Each structure stands twice: as structure tokens, then as C-alpha cells.
Amino acid sequence: MKSLKSYAILYLIFLYAPIFLLPLFAFNSSTVIAFPLTSFTTEWFTTLLTLTEMHGALLNSLKIALTSAVLATILGIFAAMAATRYTFPGQRGIMGFIMLPLVLPEIIVAVSLLIVILRMGFNTGAWSVIAGHTLICTPFAIAILQSAFASLDPSLEEAAYDLGETPASTFRLVTLPLVMPGIISALLISFTISMDEFIIAFFLTGAEPTLPVYLFSMMRFPKLLPAVMALGTILVVLSILLIVIAEFFRRRGAKRAGLKDTGGFL
Amino acid sequence: MTFGDKMRRFFRSEQGVGMMLVSPTALYALLLLAVPLVAIFVISFWTQTGVRDFDTTFTLANYKEALTDPLYRQLMLRSLMVSGLVTLITVVLAFPIAYFVSFGVKPEHKSLWIFLITIPFWTSYLIRVFLWKVILGYNGVLNSGLLAVGAIDEPLSFILYNVNAVIITLAHAYAPFAILPIFVALEKIDRSLLEASRDLGESRTMTFLRVTLPLAAPGVVAAVLIVFIPTIGDYVTPRLVGGPGGLMIANMIQTQFLRLNNAPLGATLAVLAMLIVAVIAIVFMLLGNKAAGGNTGGRRK
Amino acid sequence: MTIKKKPSGPALITLQKVEKHYGDYHALRDINLEIGQGEFFSLLGPSGCGKTTLLRTIAGFEDYDSGYVMISSKDMRGVPANKRPTNMVFQSYAIFPHLTVLQNVAFGLRKSAMSKAEKTKAAEDALEMVGLKGYGHRAAHALSGGQRQRVALARALVLKPKVLLLDEPLSALDRKMREQMQVELIKLQREVGITFILVTHDQEEALVMSDRIAVMFEGEIVQCDDPEVLYRKPKSKRVADFIGVMNFLPATVREEGGKYIASVAGLGETEITGEQCPAGVPLGEATVGFRPETLTLLYEGQTATHREAPATIEEVVYYGDMTYYDVKFEGVDKPVRISMRNIFGRDVLDVGAPARVSWSPGALVVFGAGE
Ligand SMILES: Nc1ncnc2c1ncn2[C@@H]1O[C@H](COP(=O)(O)OP(=O)(O)OP(=O)(O)O)[C@@H](O)[C@H]1O
Ligand SMILES: [Mg+2]
Numbered sequence: 001m002k003s004l005k006s007y008a009i010l011y012l013i014f015l016y017a018p019i020f021l022l023p024l025f026a027f028n029s030s031t032v033i034a035f036p037l038t039s040f041t042t043e044w045f046t047t048l049l050t051l052t053e054m055h056g057a058l059l060n061s062l063k064i065a066l067t068s069a070v071l072a073t074i075l076g077i078f079a080a081m082a083a084t085r086y087t088f089p090g091q092r093g094i095m096g097f098i099m100l101p102l103v104l105p106e107i108i109v110a111v112s113l114l115i116v117i118l119r120m121g122f123n124t125g126a127w128s129v130i131a132g133h134t135l136i137c138t139p140f141a142i143a144i145l146q147s148a149f150a151s152l153d154p155s156l157e158e159a160a161y162d163l164g165e166t167p168a169s170t171f172r173l174v175t176l177p178l179v180m181p182g183i184i185s186a187l188l189i190s191f192t193i194s195m196d197e198f199i200i201a202f203f204l205t206g207a208e209p210t211l212p213v214y215l216f217s218m219m220r221f222p223k224l225l226p227a228v229m230a231l232g233t234i235l236v237v238l239s240i241l242l243i244v245i246a247e248f249f250r251r252r253g254a255k256r257a258g259l260k261d262t263g264g265f266l
Numbered sequence: 267m268t269f270g271d272k273m274r275r276f277f278r279s280e281q282g283v284g285m286m287l288v289s290p291t292a293l294y295a296l297l298l299l300a301v302p303l304v305a306i307f308v309i310s311f312w313t314q315t316g317v318r319d320f321d322t323t324f325t326l327a328n329y330k331e332a333l334t335d336p337l338y339r340q341l342m343l344r345s346l347m348v349s350g351l352v353t354l355i356t357v358v359l360a361f362p363i364a365y366f367v368s369f370g371v372k373p374e375h376k377s378l379w380i381f382l383i384t385i386p387f388w389t390s391y392l393i394r395v396f397l398w399k400v401i402l403g404y405n406g407v408l409n410s411g412l413l414a415v416g417a418i419d420e421p422l423s424f425i426l427y428n429v430n431a432v433i434i435t436l437a438h439a440y441a442p443f444a445i446l447p448i449f450v451a452l453e454k455i456d457r458s459l460l461e462a463s464r465d466l467g468e469s470r471t472m473t474f475l476r477v478t479l480p481l482a483a484p485g486v487v488a489a490v491l492i493v494f495i496p497t498i499g500d501y502v503t504p505r506l507v508g509g510p511g512g513l514m515i516a517n518m519i520q521t522q523f524l525r526l527n528n529a530p531l532g533a534t535l536a537v538l539a540m541l542i543v544a545v546i547a548i549v550f551m552l553l554g555n556k557a558a559g560g561n562t563g564g565r566r567k
Numbered sequence: 568m569t570i571k572k573k574p575s576g577p578a579l580i581t582l583q584k585v586e587k588h589y590g591d592y593h594a595l596r597d598i599n600l601e602i603g604q605g606e607f608f609s610l611l612g613p614s615g616c617g618k619t620t621l622l623r624t625i626a627g628f629e630d631y632d633s634g635y636v637m638i639s640s641k642d643m644r645g646v647p648a649n650k651r652p653t654n655m656v657f658q659s660y661a662i663f664p665h666l667t668v669l670q671n672v673a674f675g676l677r678k679s680a681m682s683k684a685e686k687t688k689a690a691e692d693a694l695e696m697v698g699l700k701g702y703g704h705r706a707a708h709a710l711s712g713g714q715r716q717r718v719a720l721a722r723a724l725v726l727k728p729k730v731l732l733l734d735e736p737l738s739a740l741d742r743k744m745r746e747q748m749q750v751e752l753i754k755l756q757r758e759v760g761i762t763f764i765l766v767t768h769d770q771e772e773a774l775v776m777s778d779r780i781a782v783m784f785e786g787e788i789v790q791c792d793d794p795e796v797l798y799r800k801p802k803s804k805r806v807a808d809f810i811g812v813m814n815f816l817p818a819t820v821r822e823e824g825g826k827y828i829a830s831v832a833g834l835g836e837t838e839i840t841g842e843q844c845p846a847g848v849p850l851g852e853a854t855v856g857f858r859p860e861t862l863t864l865l866y867e868g869q870t871a872t873h874r875e876a877p878a879t880i881e882e883v884v885y886y887g888d889m890t891y892y893d894v895k896f897e898g899v900d901k902p903v904r905i906s907m908r909n910i911f912g913r914d915v916l917d918v919g920a921p922a923r924v925s926w927s928p929g930a931l932v933v934f935g936a937g938e
Contacts, residue, residue, distance in 0.1 A: 001366070001369075001370040004362055004365070004366040004370055005366060007362055007363070007366070008362075008363050008367070008379075011359070011363050011441075012382060012383070014438070015386050015438070015442070016386060018394055018397035018398060018401060018438070019386060019394070019397070021397055021400070021401065022393070022397065025400075025407075032405065033400045033403075033406070033407065034405050034406060034409075034410035035407060035411040035414050036410070036414050075290060075291040075294055076291070078287050078288060078289075078290050078291050079287075079288050079291035079292070081287050082284045082285075082287035082288035082291075083288070085284070085287075086280050086281070086283055086284025086287065087280065087281065087284060088280075088281045088282075088284030088288065089281060089285070091284070094292050095288075097292075097295055097299070097300070098288075098291055098292060100295075100299065101299065103491070103492060103495045103496055104495070104496075104499075105495070105498065105499020105500065105501075105516065105539075106496075106499070106501070107500075107501045107516040107519055107520065107536075108303075108306075108499060108536055108539075108540060109299070109302075111306065111519060111523050111532060111533070111536060112299075112302030112303055112306045112536070113302050114523065115302065115305055115309060115529055115533065116301060116302045116305050118318060119305065119309075119318075131298055132298070134294070134298075135294070135295070135298045135299060138291065138294070138295075142291075153659055153661060155658070155659050155661040156661045156663060156664075158628060158648070158655075158657070159655070159657055159722075160663075160674065161647075161648050162626060162648050162653075162654055162655045163649075163654065163674050163675030163722065163723075163726065164649050164650075164675050164678060164726070165649055165677070166649060173677075174663060177665045178663075178665055189388075192388055193388075195390075196388075196389065196390035196391065196392070196393075198390075198391065198392040198502060199501055199502065203523075203524075212390060212392050215392060215393070216392060219396055225400075228396070232390070232393040232396070232397075235389070235390050235393060236389045236390065236393060239388055239389045239390065240388070240389065243385060243388045251377075279630075
């Protein structure tokens with residue numbers, strides 16, 4: 001086990017190494033991304049402020065991520081409830097199909113959506129990115145919500161019903177408050193995924209790029225690389241922050257339901 | 267009982283409520299996933315005639331072209347090879363980690379380890395791939411670092427813009443994917459089974475080979491599929507670090523759709539890729555089931 | 568314990584020919600029951616026999632295939648659980664973990680016409696009734712098992728239901744707590760006068776607490792009687808075996824001049840009455856049952872009050888206040904259990920010793936051979 005532990009630590013370092021390079025070069029004054037480091041600067045972050053096109057992309061991304069997260073979570077609640085509370089004909093097949101985007105290469109989702117949208121005579125835009133992102137975020141939301149619903153003792157809902165509440169008010173007074181941590185967690189995760197997603201956005205974004213699409217176009221200009229590192233730093237820090245908050249809520253939900261914690265997402 | 271009564275009864279039954287609840291999500295997946303996938307399949311039998319116009323007469327010409335043109339065949343084989351290797355590397359490297367977290371970490375620290383392992387997965391994929399480009403470049407972080415400490419005299423050139431770079435990058439990106447399912451399978455193993463095996467006279471190693479490994483097989487199968495399927499269709503990594511010799515099938519699909527404006531051929535390539543992946547996945551699942559002796563892992567509360 | 572009372576009032580709940588299937592599984596078979604106003608009624612049976620299913624059918628959580636469920640003479644078909652005059656204490660207690668104790672108890676009062684102060688008062692009164700006065704502001708998830716159980720009771724009783732349904736409410740408690748709650752539940756039920764229907768697989772619990780008990784096997788009610796009748800006159804060997812311990816000996820029964828004579832292995836011939844045969848007089852091959860406490864081992868100088876039979880002591884199990892003896896009657900292979908209260912100054916008898924057993928013909932219960 002000792003040698004396994006050293007191996008595990010090395011593995012973690014390998015996992016994190018690239019990410020640690022981000023701030024290193026984001027605050028390095030040299031315009032080439034290479035060792036040795038020169039001196040500390042915040043210049044690249046100020047450069048970001050001047051890239052007005054990027055601000056539009058950021059706004060666009062926020063809008064898309066917010067909408068997709070809300071839609072995916074709502075769709076996730078329906079499916080997770082159906083899957084944990086009920087049995088219905090074709091359950092495995094239907095749920096399997098809904099979860100399919102989890103493994104389907106994103107390029108397939110992207111081109112197939114693109115072809116349908118164009119064929120039906122629509123133009124791509126933020127709405128089509130939202131449609132695609134909702135599709136790929138929903139399985140993640142379901143995975144999180146399913147465990148939230150599964151850890152909810154069904155007799156709690158029956159008790160509320162027994163005490164005179166309707167199915168709707170039972171949901172509002174008992175189910176919703178108890179799975180709220182799961183819902184928040186699903187929202188945050190979906191938001192993060194949409195915010196970071198590149199390929200679907202790349203195909204479906206139309207005239208207004210999302211932040212990752214804009215970032216991708218920045219990468220072609222060596223002059224902008226330090227600014228890419230700076231923007232990357234901000235995005236990664238934000239993602240990690242959101243994920244930590246999401247994990248916090250997920251655990252709180254598990255604790256409320258009186259469960260012992262046994263692992264991370266999925 | 268009239269039909270209306272039957273319907274009413276169904277929608278009040280457990281099955282009916284379940285169906286109603288799942289229907290918005292199922293409908294969404296139907297409209298935005300099933301319909302587009304079918305559309306791709308249909309279009310693969312058409313011919314492009316203008317920017318948005320198709321000749322919709324049925325033809326197998328695209329399939330003929332896709333299967334005979336050596337360029338497409340090479341891309342397909344390379345994609346298979348790359349994602350096969352990436353799968354092998356990630357799963358082999360991941361197993362000891364999953365084993366360590368499941369068997370060597372105190373229960374209260376397990377979720378922290380798993381959380382630490384999964385965090386990088388939630389950060390932007392684009393940025394992570396881009397970082398590998400920066401790391402592996404001719405004047406990149408690795409070369410400049412090695413030069414600075416005097417480990418090499420001139421930059422290594424075999425590590426960027428080729429298949430190696432694609433494999434390294436993908437293996438890194440998909441590492442957490444491989445760990446999770448194996449970890450879950452190992453966690454399910456009833457610890458008393460291992461003690462029973464030892465009690466019956468088996469050594470640690472033999473216990474691992476005869477009990478742990480077979481019971482972990484479903485997790486390994488899941489890990490293989492969860493890495494293999496998405497990597498074969500990866501677009502960003504070959505595009506950023508692959509160079510011309512490291513491109514894969516997804517890049518060609520994108521080229522057909524967005525540059526060459528030949529959607530039917532792009533669709534054909536996509537259909538073929540999905541078919542190949544599906545066949546390999548099914549064969550693998552069957553093999554995995556056999557290896558696991560038909561069991562689905564131990565049970566633990 | 569001997570807190571006893573007789574069922575009172577007219578039938579509050581009536582079940583007629585209730586049938587239910589889960590797919591192919593026949594979960595409830597021809598259930599017919601009448602449960603009176605203010606009665607403490609128990610459903611007793613081994614695990615999986617359908618007790619919970621029957622209780623949930625009355626509560627409105629389960630549909631049934633055919634038959635009638637009536638409460639206060641109103642057919643309950645199509646009446647959902649939230650509209651029925653029943654409330655339930657769940658096996659897991661189902662205390663809402665996101666609410667305080669008081670909020671839990673007041674949960675069902677949300678839609679009532681009472682003012683907020685009245686609701687709080689009602690909830691606090693209910694808490695006091697179950698012995699949790701002053702616990703209202705505690706977080707629900709910080710309660711012990713016994714306290715959760717009391718909260719669940721208060722939460723159901725505050726709504727003044729006509730029927731309180733309890734699904735194994737005591738099974739999650741330790742032995743001491745369980746015995747204490749048994750007494751409290753009986754007292755509580757008498758105080759509020761509400762009909763209680765209790766599900767349990769613990770025969771002792773059912774005997775102690777209930778006015779009447781329905782014994783269920785495999786979805787069927789096989790006997791429904793008050794505890795004493797159930798214990799003394801079980802209708803089948805299976806019921807006899809499930810409730811307490813009963814010894815069985817093979818016998819033959821014949822009619823002679825209007826009287827029934829049973830010839831019992833090891834005991835000899837004796838006259839029996841029709842009352843001793845709860846399922847009818849089985850002429851010919853039969854089985855005779857008797858409880859361990861109806862037999863007595865005779866010490867030197869003692870004489871039998873009724874009849875006497877010679878035996879050998881096979882096994883002695885000492886329990887402190889009691890001693891169980893397994894003895895073999897002459898010509899019978901299977902040993903018979905006798906329970907004797909230990910009396911200070913009287914020795915426990917030895918294994919292998921010859922003994923004389925006193926038995927009384929009136930304590931025998933006669934079953935058919937096959938039942
Ligand atoms: N929803 C269901 N679907 C299918 N079968 C069920 C369902 N609920 C119960 N059963 C079956 O019906 C039978 C009776 O179940 P029930 O829960 O009523 O038993 P019980 O007498 O309460 O047992 P226990 O003492 O274990 O609680 C069992 O064999 C059970 O497997
Ligand atoms: Mg039960």
C-alpha cells in the first residue's frame with residue numbers, strides 16, 4: 001500500500017500539473033510560454049480588459065450557461081423522479097437513451113443538430129447552443145438528482161400525503177426542500193459544463209461566439225498567448241470554485257438524508 | 267371498461283405516472299438527439315448539390331467513397347488505434363489508483379480522494395488540451411525546462427504535432443473517467459469475501475487474482491467503454507496537438523461539414539464511426555460479461 | 568401484563584372480499600374484517616405475509632383488485648390517502664428531517680381553519696401527550712429512536728383521525744424501550760379512544776397490546792380473535808405454533824354414546840368436548856396440542872389434580888424464574904416441553920430421572936391430523 005500511495009500522489013501531480021502551469025505563465029512577464037520564468041506581472045489580466053470582443057463572448061456564454069443549466073436541471077428533475085420513484089414500461093431503454101450524450105462524442109451531437117437546424121431553414125445562434133448544451137447537461141443533472149431522490153425516504157412523501165397534502169403540495173413542502181441541495185448541485189455542474197463546452201458551441205454558435213469559441217480563435221495568435229493563459233486561469237479558478245460549492249451542497253443533501261458519504265459525483 | 271377508462275386508470279397507475287414524469291425529458295432527447303441522429307443517417311444516402319440543397323435520391327456512393335478512399339480509411343484506423351491505446355493506458359494506469367482509494371484509504375477520506383481526482387475533469391477541456399500544446403511544443407514548457415536544467419542539449423521534437431502528443435493528451439484528459447467506474451466496482455466488493463479467500467488458504471496475490479479482479483471486471487469494462495467511445499470522436503485534441511499526421515476522424519467530419527460543404531459524406535463518416543464504435547463496444551461488453559463469469563459484482567450495503 | 572378491555576361500539580372499518588395481486592403474486596386473499604370503534608386491533612403474521620400491504624390498503628396507499636374497504640360505512644374506493652380519515656405511523660417514522668419537532672407535529676394542520684396560535688397549541692398538546700413536552704424546537708434529525716416514534720405518534724394524533732395505522736412501530740427500538748412503549752401505546756390509545764390498527768410480527772407484542780388479533784399467513788387471515796381465545800383455542804396447528812409454544816401428540820378420536828373419546832399417545836384415553844376442537848371434532852386420526860404451562864411435574868408426595876402419566880426427563884433448561892423440561896412419555900419418541908415456575912427451596916429435577924407428569928384433559932386442544 002505504501003508504494004501504491006506514492007504512485008497515487010504522483011498520479012495526482014500528473015493530473016494537476018498542466019493546470020498549475022496556468023497561473024505560472026499568466027503572471028509571467030515574458031510573451032513566450034517557456035522556462036525559465038522572467039518576472040511577475042499582471043499585465044495580461046489588464047489586456048483582457050481591453051478585448052471588448054471577449055466581453056461580448058463572456059456575456060453570451062453566461063447567458064447560454066444560465067439558461068442551459070436551468071433547463072437541464074428541470075428536465076433532470078422530471079427524469080430523476082420518474083426513474084427513482086416509479087417503474088414504467090421501457091424504463092431502461094428510455095433512461096439509457098436520455099443518458100446517451102454522456103458517452104456520445106460531442107462532434108456527433110454537434111453535426112447532427114447542425115444539419116437538422118440548417119435543413120429546417122433556421123439560423124444557428126445562442127438558442128441552438130442552448131438546445132445542444134441542455135441536451136448534454138441533462139444526463140449529468142440526472143445522475144446527481146437521481147442520487148438525491150434515491151436517498152430520500154419515500155415514506156416521507158407518503159407521510160405528507162397521509163397528513164392531508166396533495167401530491168403537488170407534498171412536492172413543494174417535502175420533496176423540494178429535501179432535494180434542494182441536489183438541485184443546486186445539478187445547476188452548478190450544468191452551468192460549469194456549458195460554460196466550458198467548446199465543440200457544440202463551435203458548430204452551433206452562429207455569429208456570436210461563446211467564450212471557449214473566442215478563446216479558441218485567440219489561440220491562433222502567439223501574441224495573445226499570455227492573455228489566453230490569464231483568461232484560462234480565471235476560467236479554471238471559476239470552474240473549481242463552482243464545483244467545490246456544488247460538492248458542498250451535494251454532501252449537505254446526503255447528510256440531511258442521513259446517509260454516509262461514499263464518493264464524489266456520478 | 268371503455269378505452270377512456272383504461273387510459274384514465276393507466277395514468278393514475280404507477281406506470282402511468284412514471285411515463286408522464288419522464289416524458290418531457292424523453293421528448294427532449296427524442297427531438298434533439300434521436301431525430302438528428304436519424305437525419306444524419308438519412309442524409310448519408312443523399313448527395314450535396316448546393317450550399318443548402320441536396321439531391322435526395324438514394325445512393326450508396328458516399329459509403330463507397332468513405333470505405334475505399336485510403337485517406338478516410340487511414341483516418342479511421344488511426345482513430346481506432348489512438349483511442350485503443352489511450353484506453354489501454356488510462357485503464358492500466360487507473361486501476362492501481364482505484365484500488366488504492368478503495369482498499370488503502372480510510373473510509374472518511376475516500377470521498378476527498380475521489381473529489382480531488384475528478385476536479386480537473388470539470389475544468390475547461392479546451393484549456394487543458396491547449397496547455398499540453400504549450401507544454402509539448404518545440405520551444406515549450408517541457409523542452410525549455412529540460413534545457414534549462416541541462417537534461418537535454420536540444421529540444422525534443424517528437425512530442426508535438428504527431429500521434430504521440432494526441433495519445434498523451436487524451437490519456438491525461440480521460441484519466442478520471444477510467445478511475446470512477448473501477449472504484450465503484452471495487453467498493454461494491456464485500457470485504458468478507460477477501461477474508462474468506464485468505465481463510466481458505468489463498469495468498470494475497472492469488473486472492474487478488476481469483477476474487478478481487480473478477481469482481482472488479484464490470485468496472486473495468488465500464489471504464490474501457492467510457493474512455494474508448496468518446497475518445498474515438500475527439501476533435502479538439504488532434505486539432506490542437508496532432509499536426510497533420512495526428513488528425514482523426516472527427517476532424518474530417520468537421521472538414522466535410524464546415525469546409526468542403528459535403529454534409530452527406532460527413533454524415534457517412536459519422537455513421538460509420540458510430541457503427542464501428544457500437545460493434546466494438548458490444549463485443550467488448552459480451553467479452554467482459556464472460557470474463558466476470560456472468561456476475562455483476564459483490565453486494566455491500 | 569393484563570390491561571384488558573373488550574371491543575366496543577359498532578364496526579368502524581369493514582373489509583369485504585378484498586383481493587390484491589402484485590403481478591402474479593397473490594398478496595391479499597379474500598380479506599374479511601370488521602374493526603370496531605375504539606378497538607386496539609393487531610395484524611400478526613410472519614414476514615412477507617401481507618400485513619403491510621393490508622394496512623396500506625386501508626390507508627389508501629395501495630389499490631386492490633376487488634372487494635370493498637369501508638370506513639364509517641363509506642366505500643373508500645377511489646378515495647386517496649390524503650382524503651381518508653386515517654393516519655399512519657410509518658415503520659421508519661418518516662420524520663421530516665428539514666423541520667423542527669413542532670413543525671413536524673403541526674404539518675398536517677396546515678390547511679385547517681385554526682389560527683396559528685391554535686395550531687401551535689394543538690401541536691404542543693400532542694407533544695405533551697406523548698411525553699415530549701418542551702421538545703418542540705429541537706431539530707428533527709437530532710432525536711433518538713424512541714423520540715422519533717413519539718413525534719410520529721403526535722403528528723398523526725394531532726389530526727384526530729378515526730383510525731391510527733401503525734406499521735411495526737416498535738421494531739426499531741431496543742427491548743427495554745419497546746416494552747416501555749407498549750405500555751405507553753396502550754394507555755395512549757385508551758386516552759384518545761381512537762381505533763388503532765397495529766402491524767407486528769411479534770406475537771408477544773400482539774398478545775400484550777391488542778383487543779383483537781388477526782393472524783395472517785400468505786395473504787390470508789386464518790384466525791381473528793381476542794388474545795386469550797387465540798392462545799387457548801387456536802384454530803390450526805400452524806396458528807398454535809406461531810403464537811407461543813404448543814406440544815403436539817398423535818391421537819385418535821372416536822364417538823361413544825354421544826361422547827367423544829380421544830386416545831392420546833403416552834397419555835392414554837380421555838373424554839373431550841366439542842369446545843376443545845376449534846376447527847370441529849376430527850373423528851379418526853387427530854393431533855392433540857397442549858401448552859407447556861398446562862403440565863406439571865410432580866415431586867415426591869404430590870398427587871395429580873387430574874390425571875397422571877409416567878415420563879423420563881430428557882433435557883433441563885434453567886431460565887432463572889422458570890425451568891423448561893423436555894420429557895418423554897412412554898411409547899412416544901418426540902419429547903414434550905413442560906414449563907415450571909421455580910419455587911424457592913424446591914430443587915430443579917435432574918436429566919434422566921423418572922418423573923410423573925400431571926395433566927388435565929380440559930387443557931387439550933384437538934386438531935385434525937393433517938392441519
Ligand atoms: N410493490 C410490490 N410489488 C411486488 N410485490 C410486493 C410489493 N410489495 C410487497 N410485495 C410482496 O407482497 C408480499 C407481502 O408484502 P408485505 O410488505 O405486505 O409483507 P409484510 O407482512 O408486511 O412483511 P414484513 O413483516 O417483512 O414487513 C411480500 O411477499 C412482498 O414481496
Ligand atoms: Mg411490513
